[in-house]
Every structure is written in structure tokens, then in C-alpha cells.
Amino acid sequence: MTRRRPGMLVGVTVVAALAAGVAPWLPSYPLTLLTQAMIVAILAMSLDVLLGFTGLPSLGHAAYFGVAAYAVAILTTERQSGFVLCLIAGIVTAAVTAALFGLIAIRATGTYFLMITLALGMVVWGLAFRWVSLTKGDNGISGVPRPDLGLPWSLWGPLPFFYFSLACALVAILLLGLIVASPFGMSLKGIRESESRMRILGYNVWLHKYLAFIIAGTFAGFSGVLWAYYNGFVSPVDVQLVTSVEALLMVALGGPGTLLGPAAGAAIIVFLKNFVSVYTKRWLLILGAVYIGVILFAPRGLAGAFHRRSS
Template sequence: MNQAVKWVFYLIVLLFLAAIPFLMSDFFTTMTTRVMYFSLMAISFAFLAGQVGLISLAVPAFLGVAGYTIAILETREILFFPYSAIAALGMVLVAAAIFGIFVNRSQGIYFLMLTLILGQIVWAVALQWASVTNGSNGLIGITRPEVMQFTVAGQEVGFYYILLLTVLLVTFGVLALTRSSFGMKLKGIRESESRMIMLGYPVMRMKWIAFMISAFIAGLSGIFLVYYIGVMHPSAIDLDSAAMVLIAVIFGGIYSIVGAIIGMGIVQTFEIFLSAFTSRYMIIIALMFLFVVMYAPKGIMGSIYKIKFMDALYQKWYTGRKKR
């Protein structure tokens, strides 16, 4: 019965998401698209934060590496989709591999600081290396590849569907990963790194791989961002973006992948809706954030998991234990 309910629920959500371009206004579709590509960044963050216990502020940097790789290759007409996207992901993995070597030697606040610095380095390079990145003017004129432009029943849904599919695949992929033996080991590292080392696990290597996975997902979000808005600009990867991801994930619940998506949805939606009424909307978001941190420190998903059935799921997926 549990299974059936679960699948019915998934099906409803999926159908609803798939139907958005037809049912809702263009505005709503645009906003959903935006929430989705930012969600990828949130998932990337939440995966590291929730599973391994590492708060990485370098997530937007990987978005930047992917975005800039595509932007540079395509505006200079060197490579085009899909090769540019492959090159972008390759660049992200290389960058993450190198960054990973440095940052994985640290934990906690030091990890946060190192990733902050790396993120700022990428941002500064994007801003200052103007002959390649065009500096604060940003690179423009990146067009969406034709594969992403197909229409269904007169609605241009190509980009939306491909993004939706990617988000779903990534979400379920990451959820599956958290339940795999690799995920369990990551949780072990989160709980006690020294014990995992003592048990003989290659902790360094596993953290490194987790860092690469997280970077890869952030890279995916960069690809969609750059194709969607057609502009790559340093402001997309500055400290504000890192803070935005952090706030969104804390909103949703830092130990939850689904929570990351919901949190990002809430933050983005509030930004757009409130800003139509007042230009001081940031105050309202900040107040909400304050309440969330004070009264629901595990975020929105934390509150949802207080429901018994959801809690069972939570125990199963995130702590790796089954409560009896």
C-alpha cells in the first residue's frame, strides 16, 4: 500500500510538472524553469552538506566554470552543443578534482573558508580576465541549442522538458546514491570521520568523489543557466549567489534533497512575487529566514518529517536506519 500511494503521488506531481507549460502562464513557466536550474545548484549543495557534512560555498564557482566554458567556446565559435556541454562538464570535473585535493584536507569551518576562497578566486578570475571572460560586461549571445527547442502542440517546451528530466534524474539519482553503500559510507564520514578511517575506509578518496559529484551537479545547473538566459556574467557566481543557495537550502532543510528543491522554490518565488509589491522584499525574506532558523532549524522538510509516515521515509533515506 505504501508503495502504491508513493507511486500515485509521484505520478500526480510528474503530470503536473509536465503540464505546467500548457496549463500555466508564460510567467509561471519561466519562474518554474528558473527554480529548476537553481534547484540543481541547491541539490549539489545539499548533497555535500547533508550527506557528508561539508558546507561548500564553492558551488556557484562550479556553475561558473561550466557556464563560462560554454559561453567562451560558443561565442568564439570553437565548439558547439553537445560538445561544448561535454567540455564544460569535463572542465568542471577537472576543476573539482584539483579543488578537491586542497579542500578535503580540512573539515568544518576550515572547509567552509577554503571553499569560500576558491569560489572567490573563480569569481575574481571571471571579473578580471577580461580578454577571455569579457569582465563585468559578461559574455552575451549564447543561443539555446536546437535540440532544446522542440515544440509540443504549439508550445515551445523543449528546454523545459529537458531541464525537468535532468532535475528528476539528478534528484532520484542522488536519492538512490544516498541509500547505496557508498552513501552509507558518506554518512559514516559525516558522523565520525576518525572511526571510518579506523575501520579502513579510504575516507579521503570518498570525500573527494563526493565533492566531484556535487560539482558535477552544479556544473549541470550552469549549463542550463547559460543556455536559458543566454548571458554569462560574474554576478551569477559571486558571494551573493553562494549565500542564496545556503539560505535556500537551510529554508528547505539541510539534510534533505527534496527540501533543497522546495527551499529554492520558496526563496525564488518570494523574491519574484514580493518584489512586485515592494522593493524592500529582502527584509521579509530575512524575517522568514530568522523564524525558520529559530523555530524549525531543520527547515521545512524537518517539520514535514515530524509526521510519522514521513519520518519513516526520512529514517530510511537519510540516516540509513529503519525505525521499528
């Protein structure tokens, strides 16, 4: 990891610079898609900490994404709260939810972990759907204003909001990159490879997994905060199973355990979904074929495929 970091840094910088440079010439629709890709990429990367680095497949990751989005939606529409408060509240809500759910979920591994996270995710969905006085239920909360950062550019415009999201995504990449490259991140990988060996070596495996769970939830929350601002609308769709599954697919497509792979996976899915569907109603078929192709020919995701060739 440490040896590869310069390459990754260069890659990220060039992609970011390219995106930032091209953005002003893009019409607003592709720009909003690009913004969406940035935000979803943070969600995919946060899930990668669990799935790719710790080996814990979570099917309830939309829960943390969703509670943060709801926190922002409720605070902005009911109390007209500012950006800083919303950001902190959203992230803290997600982290606390993850800390609670982690206590229950971390006991299990493999399929059982999958099932428990799925059930916990459904609990949040149930709350979003049924706690009508707080969440407006099925109708969702609309009218979330874009944040006012006191900058000369209003974030209502697609271009400033894109740069804002890009900056947020870069911060997330940097922080997550530091975490997974740290000794803590290395121990997570160790747990992924062999939990029993790590335990015998004296590592507190449970605590490592628990912390990874909270970190993943926290960054999913960060993504959820941006999502609420981006869409201006939050509904149970954001916390439902499909959203969790989609995040899982992004990670699988991009390559688990590579951080940037899932980010690229997120971007590819966002564009594929919205690009292919313009030309054909059968776009789900194409998306399905892409998934099957990746699983058959690049089981370690796109990043995995590149990596194998280069090493």
C-alpha cells in the first residue's frame, strides 16, 4: 500500500484536475450527474472500508447514509439550521447509529453478518416509513435548501455545487486513504485475511471491526449529508434495501479493497444508469450484463483486473 501511494496520489490528482478543468464547459445535466457520482463515490468508498478492507459484507449501509440525510432534511426544513450544524448533526447521527448497530452486528461474520445488517437496515427503513410526524413517511421531506457557506458563489448553481462536492470527495478520499494505510488499516486487512491468526497475535479483533464499522458509517453519513443537499429531497427510498445493494454492487464492480476502485465503480454505475437509459428501455439488461461480465471475467472488480495486469 505504502509503495503504491505515489501512483494513486498522482492518479487522483490528475482525475480531479481533469474533472475540475472540464466542468465549466459541461452543460448542466452531465454536471449534475458528475456531482451525483462524486457523492455516491463517498458512499461506495465508505462501504469498501468494511467490505474490501475488513471483509465484512454489509447489506444495510444505506441506513447510515439515510439517517444523515434525514438529519439534514429535518434540521433545514424545520429549524432552518446552517451548514456546519447540519454537517455535524448528520455525521454524528450516522456515527451513533453505526455505533449502536455495530454492537449487534459485529458478533456475526459472513452470511450472518449480511443478514443482521440487512435486518438493521430494514429497521431504519421502517422508521423512515412509519414515523410520519418526524419523517413525513412515504411522501418524503422536500425543499431542502442548498447550504450557504458564505462564499461569493451560490451553491444553487450546478457548477459551484459540483466543485463543492468534488472538494468533499477529495477530503473523503484523503481521510479514508490515510486510515486504510495506517497501522490500524493494516490490522483490518490482517483480520480480513485471517481473523484467528490476528487474535492469536494479540489483536483485539472485535474492537478493530467495531471501529471499522463506525468509520464506515460515519463516512456514509458524510455522503448522506451531501446527498440531502444535492437532491433537496429525502425519502424512504434513500434508506431502502435497493440503495444498500447498489452501493455493494459499486464496490464489487470497482474492486473491493482498493478504495479508488469503488469510487470509479460508483461513477460508472451513475453514468451507465442515466446514459444507457436514454437510448433504450432495456438498460437494466445492459447493467445486468455488465455485472455478470465483471463477476465472470474480473471477480476482483475493475481495479483488481488492472492490478493483476500491472503486477
